[in-house]
Amino acid sequence: MLITCPYCGPRDVIEFTYQGDGNRERPDPASQNFEAWNAYVYDRLNPAGDHNEIWQHSGGCRAHLKVVRNTLTHEISSVAFMRSDHGRGDHGRGDHGSAARRKAEDKA
């Protein structure tokens, strides 16, 4: 399975670490709402299809990524930085190298 890191380009899954379900919403740390905490810790959608996930490119640029992976086919339909400012133009590295180039070539 290949994951196309927005910074590094396509890399083998061995370079990535799964950081869990991307659908969870962490309650406010001061929250006393036990149902919300229970849902955060235990409830999972477990879909047969597209699934929002968090991955870290731990063997590369170490960025945390929002990934949409199909649990039936392992097809990765979307990869983005968790930090929105990593992708901004004023980041100074606006063009994401080979990944962006490949995208442009695909369109051409």
Add this chain to the structure above:
Amino acid sequence: MVERQSPEPLSPLEPEFHVGSHGNFEHGVEIILTETRPGSIVQLAAWPGEEKKLIAAIRTVTGLALPDGAGGGLSDGVKSVFGFAPGKFTVADEAEGLAAAFAKVVTPAIGTVTDLSHGRTAIRIAGPKAEWVLAKFFAIDFALPAFPTGAGRSTTHHDVFAQIQRTGADQFDIYVFRSFARSFWKALCHASEEVGYEVQ
């Protein structure tokens, strides 16, 4: 402040560093291996939104203007710089004192400077089979259009980090952890045996 005297850098490769031709070299040497031993290796990281200031600081200190693009970099043969993560850069210089020079320019509001001069070992692999040998180690595309000259890549070999910069059409500088450098060097020598290699 009193300028600290830098300790004499010792190569971790020394017991396994055998100058000369090795392996299957009867039909010619297709790989040159060497240790570049830069005087300074520095890692720079910008706080979010401060990346352009850090890139300007790199230009001020090294005179190298980073190209746009993730993993972009360049080398003038003495100094080298490349991006390896969003807002993070590795800079190497043949001379010592790069970290002190950056510390004057990269203020705490811009980002951080980490001196890795004694923490990393820089190994250079060159020759017509350099791409081919490296492809045995790393699952990344080493072809020139995908990995242009000057560019850097951050990847792993057996879960151990390696940063690779292409410093020529058939030349790569690999920065590995000093404590893993000898083992990596031995593996690189073994992998180069079948095409014939020379240690310089």
